[in-house]
Amino acid sequence: MNKIGGLKLNGKVFLAPMADYTNVAFRVLAREYGAALCYTELISAKALLMKSKKTARMLAVSENEKPVFLQLFGNTPSDFGKAVLLVEKKFAGNFAGYDLNCGCSVPKALKGKYGCLLMNEPQIVGQILTEMKSASEKPVTLKMRLGLKEETFLDVARVAESAGVDAITLHPRFGEQGYSGEAQWEKIKELKKAVGVPVIGNGDIKTPNDAARMMKETKCDFVMVGRASIGNAFLFKQVKCALAGEKIPERTEKETSKEAKRYFELAKEFNLGVNDIRPYFIGLAKGFSGAAIMRNKFAMSKSIEEIEKVLIEHFP
Numbered sequence: 422m423n424k425i426g427g428l429k430l431n432g433k434v435f436l437a438p439m440a441d442y443t444n445v446a447f448r449v450l451a452r453e454y455g456a457a458l459c460y461t462e463l464i465s466a467k468a469l470l471m472k473s474k475k476t477a478r479m480l481a482v483s484e485n486e487k488p489v490f491l492q493l494f495g496n497t498p499s500d501f502g503k504a505v506l507l508v509e510k511k512f513a514g515n516f517a518g519y520d521l522n523c524g525c526s527v528p529k530a531l532k533g534k535y536g537c538l539l540m541n542e543p544q545i546v547g548q549i550l551t552e553m554k555s556a557s558e559k560p561v562t563l564k565m566r567l568g569l570k571e572e573t574f575l576d577v578a579r580v581a582e583s584a585g586v587d588a589i590t591l592h593p594r595f596g597e598q599g600y601s602g603e604a605q606w607e608k609i610k611e612l613k614k615a616v617g618v619p620v621i622g623n624g625d626i627k628t629p630n631d632a633a634r635m636m637k638e639t640k641c642d643f644v645m646v647g648r649a650s651i652g653n654a655f656l657f658k659q660v661k662c663a664l665a666g667e668k669i670p671e672r673t674e675k676e677t678s679k680e681a682k683r684y685f686e687l688a689k690e691f692n693l694g695v696n697d698i699r700p701y702f703i704g705l706a707k708g709f710s711g712a713a714i715m716r717n718k719f720a721m722s723k724s725i726e727e728i729e730k731v732l733i734e735h736f737p
């Protein structure tokens with residue numbers, strides 16, 4: 422049964438939260454191609470309480486992308502309870518659940534003592550999750566790495582489970598690694614053996630067969646795809662087929678053209694700006710004849726109209 426807490430899902434592949442990428446248009450697109458669940462990018466619990474305009478914009482959700490989880494970051498447990506209460510009151514119905522970020526390891530996060538730094542503070546993780554759980558009936562999940570420098574994921578997982586977490590995502594790299602080296606999938610298997618809640622495996626899924634192999638090797642309940650889906654939401658369709666043991670459809674140039682145009686249409690529908698959508702198009706321009714030229718043109722585009730021009734030129 423595909424379930425997280427009380428939430429039924431219609432598949433096993435999720436879109437990973439990615440700052441500057443997983444805006445509402447990308448999430449709708451991922452859902453249309455078969456992702457069963459999407460997450461917002463990380464949003465500060467504190468900023469949410471200060472009701473900043475930028476944060477409010479990040480809370481925009483479309484009916485067509487539901488279910489979506491709101492991912493929060495911070496380090497003060499009471500902020501999280503208050504933030505979830507506020508969202509439940511003001512944006513009731515937007516989110517199907519809440520996720521705690523314990524994976525972000527950019528210098529800003531480590532300096533601010535949030536994200537992956539919390540992997541050194543299992544007790545605080547437990548307190549935050551307790552606050553989140555008591556503020557809402559909805560599922561609460563945790564996304565973590567192996568630790569910052571040393572392996573602490575099993576300690577954090579046990580505390581999280583005691584606090585009532587409904588599922589745990591593991592990206593099995595250390596925070597200090599960033600994205601270097603390989604994700605240690607065997608640690609996902611270790612986590613799966615150690616906890617009773619569903620485990621979401623994440624890290625280095627680049628092809629549909631990678632997703633199937635991760636599930637087989639680690640026995641995780643769900644898989645989450647990040648970087649490989651940037652500019653390639655079609656991958657969700659392929660992963661869904663691979664997990665169902667069905668023939669994997671080929672990603673043709675025609676398919677890519679269709680996807681790019683749909684993303685652009687959604688971006689316009691949700692009033693996104695050129696800075697919001699440029700990263701997706703840069704990701705899209707990979708692996709074609711003339712891809713480098715197309716990528717450059719997208720990268721240099723300074724307006725939505727310029728993006729559209731490059732799109733029409735390359736995908737008439």
Ligand SMILES: Cc1cc2nc3c(=O)[nH]c(=O)nc-3n(C[C@H](O)[C@H](O)[C@H](O)COP(=O)(O)O)c2cc1C
Nearest residue numbers: 437438439440462463564592624625626646647648
């Ligand atoms: C550009 C970018 C932004 C990211 N932003 C977030 C984020 O906001 N929250 C989070 O939990 N992880 C974030 N991540 C990590 C991804 O969710 C994921 O764990 C990681 O990329 C590994 O999965 P992958 O190999 O499929 O990309 C980000 C990753 C990238 C590349």
